[in-house]
Amino acid sequence: xxxxAIGIDFGGTAIKAAVVDExxxxxxxxxxxxxxxxxxxxxxxxxxxxxxDLYREASEKNDSGNFAGVGVGAPGAVDAQKGLLxxxxxxxxxxxxxxxxxxxxxxxxxxxxxxxVFLDNDANVAAxxxxxxxxxxxxxxxxxxxxxTGVGGGIVLNRKLYRGTQGTAGEVGFMIIDFEGTTIHAGxxxxxxxxxxxxxxxxxxxxxxxASPVPSLAGELCGNDFSRLSPRHLEQAALAGDKVSxxxxxxxGSLLGVGLxxxxxxxxxxxxxIGGGISAAGDxxxxxxxxxxxxxxxxxxxxxxxxxxxxxxxxxxxxxAAALCFG
Amino acid sequence: xxxxAIGIDFGGTAIKAAVVDExxxxxxxxxxxxxxxxxxxxxxxxxxxxxxDLYREASEKNDSGNFAGVGVGAPGAVDAQKGLLxxxxxxxxxxxxxxxxxxxxxxxxxxxxxxxVFLDNDANVAAxxxxxxxxxxxxxxxxxxxxxTGVGGGIVLNRKLYRGTQGTAGEVGFMIIDFEGTTIHAGxxxxxxxxxxxxxxxxxxxxxxxASPVPSLAGELCGNDFSRLSPRHLEQAALAGDKVSxxxxxxxGSLLGVGLxxxxxxxxxxxxxIGGGISAAGDxxxxxxxxxxxxxxxxxxxxxxxxxxxxxxxxxxxxxAAALCFG
Numbered sequence: 001x002x003x004x005a006i007g008i009d010f011g012g013t014a015i016k017a018a019v020v021d022e023x024x025x026x027x028x029x030x031x032x033x034x035x036x037x038x039x040x041x042x043x044x045x046x047x048x049x050x051x052x053d054l055y056r057e058a059s060e061k062n063d064s065g066n067f068a069g070v071g072v073g074a075p076g077a078v079d080a081q082k083g084l085l086x087x088x089x090x091x092x093x094x095x096x097x098x099x100x101x102x103x104x105x106x107x108x109x110x111x112x113x114x115x116x117v118f119l120d121n122d123a124n125v126a127a128x129x130x131x132x133x134x135x136x137x138x139x140x141x142x143x144x145x146x147x148x149t150g151v152g153g154g155i156v157l158n159r160k161l162y163r164g165t166q167g168t169a170g171e172v173g174f175m176i177i178d179f180e181g182t183t184i185h186a187g188x189x190x191x192x193x194x195x196x197x198x199x200x201x202x203x204x205x206x207x208x209x210x211a212s213p214v215p216s217l218a219g220e221l222c223g224n225d226f227s228r229l230s231p232r233h234l235e236q237a238a239l240a241g242d243k244v245s246x247x248x249x250x251x252x253g254s255l256l257g258v259g260l261x262x263x264x265x266x267x268x269x270x271x272x273x274i275g276g277g278i279s280a281a282g283d284x285x286x287x288x289x290x291x292x293x294x295x296x297x298x299x300x301x302x303x304x305x306x307x308x309x310x311x312x313x314x315x316x317x318x319x320x321a322a323a324l325c326f327g
Numbered sequence: 328x329x330x331x332a333i334g335i336d337f338g339g340t341a342i343k344a345a346v347v348d349e350x351x352x353x354x355x356x357x358x359x360x361x362x363x364x365x366x367x368x369x370x371x372x373x374x375x376x377x378x379x380d381l382y383r384e385a386s387e388k389n390d391s392g393n394f395a396g397v398g399v400g401a402p403g404a405v406d407a408q409k410g411l412l413x414x415x416x417x418x419x420x421x422x423x424x425x426x427x428x429x430x431x432x433x434x435x436x437x438x439x440x441x442x443x444v445f446l447d448n449d450a451n452v453a454a455x456x457x458x459x460x461x462x463x464x465x466x467x468x469x470x471x472x473x474x475x476t477g478v479g480g481g482i483v484l485n486r487k488l489y490r491g492t493q494g495t496a497g498e499v500g501f502m503i504i505d506f507e508g509t510t511i512h513a514g515x516x517x518x519x520x521x522x523x524x525x526x527x528x529x530x531x532x533x534x535x536x537x538a539s540p541v542p543s544l545a546g547e548l549c550g551n552d553f554s555r556l557s558p559r560h561l562e563q564a565a566l567a568g569d570k571v572s573x574x575x576x577x578x579x580g581s582l583l584g585v586g587l588x589x590x591x592x593x594x595x596x597x598x599x600x601i602g603g604g605i606s607a608a609g610d611x612x613x614x615x616x617x618x619x620x621x622x623x624x625x626x627x628x629x630x631x632x633x634x635x636x637x638x639x640x641x642x643x644x645x646x647x648a649a650a651l652c653f654g
Contacts, residue, residue: 077627087627141492153593164595165468168628174592176623178517179504179585188623190505258506262589265501266480268491296503296515300404300414301495 002065006054007129007322008072009122009314010047012036012090016314017050019058020322021065025133027058029318039093044102045110047072051103052111069116071321073125074099079167080120118324122317123170124161126275126310127154129320134311135273142271143263144310145172145256147278147285151193155269160327173197177258192259196252198231198278205234205248217242235281249284256285257292264297264305275310282309329392333381334456334649335399336449336641337374339363339417343641344377346385347649348392352460354385356645366420371429372437374399378430379438396443398648400452401426406494407447445651449644450497451488453602453637454481456647461638462600469598470590471637472499472583474605474612478520482596487654500524504585519586523579525558525605532561532575544569562608576611583612584619591624591632602637609636 002023009016011034018029035046051070059067076088083100100119107113120128127144130136136144140159146152151173155162163169173185173193181190183200194200206226209216217237222229237245260272279285290307297305312319329350336343338361345356359377362369378397386394403415410427427446434440447455454471457463463471467486473479478500482489490496500512500520508517510527521527533553536543544564549556564572587599606612617634624632639646 155593162594165597166595166628166630169593169595171592171595171628174624175589176585177503177506179582179623186625188625255506258503262502263593265498266482266496266590266593267489268493268496268498270492296506297501298513298515301493301498303493 003068003326004058004065005068005322005325006051006058006070007125007318007320008047008051008070009125009317009321010034010043010072010074011122012075012088015046015050016318017054018315018318018322019054020319022068022326026315026318028054029315030054036091040097040099040102043091044099044106047103048106048111051107051115052113055113055115067115069118069325070103071118071120071125071324072099072103073120073122073317073321075122077168078119078121078124080118080124080163081167083117083119085119116325118321120161120163120321120324121167123152123154124163125154125320125324126316127156127170127273127320128161128323129312129316129318130273130275130310131156131159131320132323132326133319134316135308136271139271139273141269142273143170143172143260143267143269144273144275145260146276147196147256147274148276149198151197152276155267172259172263175259175262177255177262192255195255196278201231201234201248201252201278202229204251205229205245208244208248208251212244214243216244218245231278231281235284238281238284246284249281250288252281253285253288254292257289258296260289260293260307261296264293264301270304270306272307273310274307275313275316279309330395330653331385331392332395332649332652333378333385333397334452334645334647335374335378335397336452336644336648337361337370337399337401338449339402339415342373342377343645344381345642345645345649346381347646349395349653353642353645355381356642357381363418367424367426367429370418371426371433374430375433375438378434378442379440382440382442394442396445396652397430398445398447398452398651399426399430400447400449400644400648402449404495405446405448405451407445407451407490408494410444410446412446443652445648447488447490447648447651448494450479450481451490452481452647452651453643454483454497454600454647455488455650456639456643456645457600457602457637458483458486458647459650459653460646461643462635463598466598466600468596469600470497470499470587470594470596471600471602472587473603474523474583474601475603476525478524479603482594499586499590502586502589504582504589519582522582523605528558528561528575528579528605529556531578532556532572535571535575535578539571541570543571545572558605558608562611565608565611573611576608577615579608580612580615581619584616585623587616587620587634588623591620591628597631597633599634600637601634602640602643606636
C-alpha cells in the first residue's frame with residue numbers, strides 16, 4: 001500500500017503546499033502569499049492552517065494509503081535534526097526558531113491533529129525532490145544547482161541528502177572562483193554568486209552591451225531602459241541570434257563550469273542537475289558549462305561528467321519536502 | 328584481544344612499511360628505495376618481499392593478537408573497491424594496474440602466504456591515519472590537506488574515508504580560486520596548487536624578493552642563487568624576522584584559506600588538518616589561513632572552524648594503510 005504526505009515549500013514570498021502520493025506524485029496543490037507581517041508566530045499559524053485544511057480534505061478523499069507526515073522546506077539555514085530555522089534572509093524579525101516543533105504543537109493544540117513534521121532547507125528539499133521524482137532519479141550522487149536571484153545548491157550522496165556537520169552544506173554560490181576579483185556578494189569577493197547570481201549576470205550583460213560597437217537586441221527588448229533589463233530579455237535576444245547576448249550566456253555558462261569543476265574535484269561528484277529561473281536559458285548555459293567543466297579537470301577525471309536540466313520546476317520543493325516523510 | 332596489521336606507504340621514491348598494533352601503534356618499521364626500473368611487476372615483487380619479511384618477523388615475536396591484513400597507500404588514482412591503481416604520476420610505465428590482487432597473488436604463489444590486502448591512495452591513507460592515530464582523532468568530519476611538492480587532500484566523513492563516485496575525491500589542489508589568473512598547473516589555470524604547490528610558493532617568493540627595495544634574508548640563505556631557494560630558507564628567514572619572507576607566508580596562508588573556504592561552504596566541513604613538508608612553517612601559514620577562511624565565509628558559518636597541524640608526519644601513510652585493515 002502506498003503512502004502520502006503533505007509537502008510544503010515555504011518561501012519569503014509564497015507558501016506552496018501539496019498533497020503528494022508516493023507513487024502517483026502531486027494529487028492537489030495550492031499557493032498563498034506568505035504573511036511576513038506577524039513574525040514566526042504568524043507563520044506557524046499560517047502553515048498549520050494550510051496543513052490542517054489539506055490533511056482533512058485529503059483524508060476524506062484519500063483511499064490510497066498511509067499518511068507519512070508533513071515535510072517543510074524553509075528559506076534559511078536549517079538544523080534538520082533539531083528542527084531549527086536560523087536567520088531566514090527574506091523573513092524580517094526571525095532569528096533562530098524551532099519551526100518544526102512549533103508547527104507540530106500548533107497542529108496539536110489548535111487543530112487537534114497529531115502529525116509528524118520534518119524540516120529542511122529549501123535548496124536541500126529541491127535537490128531531494130529532483131532525486132526522487134525528477135532529473136536526479138537515475139543518479140546515485142549529484143549536485144543540484146539553483147540559478148535564480150541567488151545561486152543555491154543541494155547535495156545528494158548515495159540517494160540521501162548530504163547536510164554536512166551543521167546543516168549548511170551545498171552553498172555553491174559562496175565558492176570563490178576569483179579571490180582578487182572585483183565582484184562582491186554578501187561582503188565576499190569573487191564568489192560564484194557574485195558572478196552569476198541575477199545581479200551579477202545583469203552587470204556582466206551591461207558591461208558587454210556597453211563595450212559592443214553594435215547595439216544589442218537585448219537593449220531594444222528592454223526599451224533601452226537598462227534598469228528594466230532582465231535575464232529573459234537576454235535569453236530572447238540570444239535565441240534571436242544577438243551576438244552580445246550569445247556571448248553573455250557563454251560567459252555565464254563558463255563561469256558555472258568553473259564552479260562545478262571545484263565540486264567535481266573535491267567531492268568527485270560528476271552529475272549536475274541545473275534548475276531555477278535562470279536555467280531556462282538551457283543550452284545557452286549548459287553547453288559552455290560542460291565544456292568549461294571538462295577543460296577545468298584532468299582528462300582522467302572526465303568519465304561520467306553530465307549536466308542535465310531540472311525537471312520539476314517550481315514543484316521540486318513540494319515534492320522534496322513530501323519525500324522527506326517517505327525516507 | 329587487539330589486532331595488528333602491516334601498513335605500507337608506497338611512494339615514487341621510497342616504500343615505507345610498518346607493523347602496526349591497533350592499540351599500541353607502530354611496533355617496527357623500515358624504509359627502502361622504490362625500484363622504479365622494472366615496472367609494475369618489479370614493484371609487486373618488491374612489495375611482496377617486504378610484506379613477507381615483516382609478516383614472518385612479526386608473527387614470530389608477536390604475542391598480542393590477530394593479524395588483520397596488509398594495507399597499501401599508493402601514489403595515484405585508486406579504485407579501492409576493485410583494487411586498481413591508475414596512472415601513478417611518478418612511476419614511469421604504469422597505466423591501470425590491479426595492484427591489490429597482484430600483490431595478493433604474489434604473496435600466495437611466491438611466499439606461500441594467504442593474506443588479505445587493502446589498497447587506497449596516499450592522500451586518503453594519510454587522512455585516515457590522522458583520523459585514527461593523529462590530529463583527527465577528535466573530529467568526526469575533517470579535510471586533511473598535504474602541502475608538499477603538490478597540494479593533496481583526503482576527506483573523512485563520519486570517521487570514514489569519503490572517496491566519491493570514482494575514488495578521486497579530495498583533490499583540493501585542483502580547485503580553481505582564480506579562473507583568469509596567470510598561474511597554471513597541469514594545464515589548468517588558477518588552481519590552488521598552481522599558487523601554493525612548492526613551485527608556486529617559490530614563484531611568489533621570487534616575485535616578492537624581486538619587488539622588495541631591501542634585500543631578503545632568504546636570498547642570503549640560498550647564497551643568492553635563487554635556483555637553490557627552498558621553502559626551508561623562506562621559513563628560516565621568516566622566523567628571523569625577514570619582512571619579505573613573512574609577507575610570503577602570509578600570502579601562502581591566505582591563499583590556503585581561500586581554498587579551505589570553498590571546502591567549508593560546499594561540504595560544511597569545519598575542521599582542517601594540515602600536513603606535508605611545507606606545513607612545517609606552522610603558524611606562519613596557519614594564522615593567516617584561519618583569518619582568511621573566516622573572512623571568506625558568512626559569520627553565521629564560523630562556528631567550529633579550526634585548523635590544526637597533522638601529528639604523524641611521514642608516518643601518517645603507514646598508520647592509515649594499516650588502519651584500512653582494522654575498519
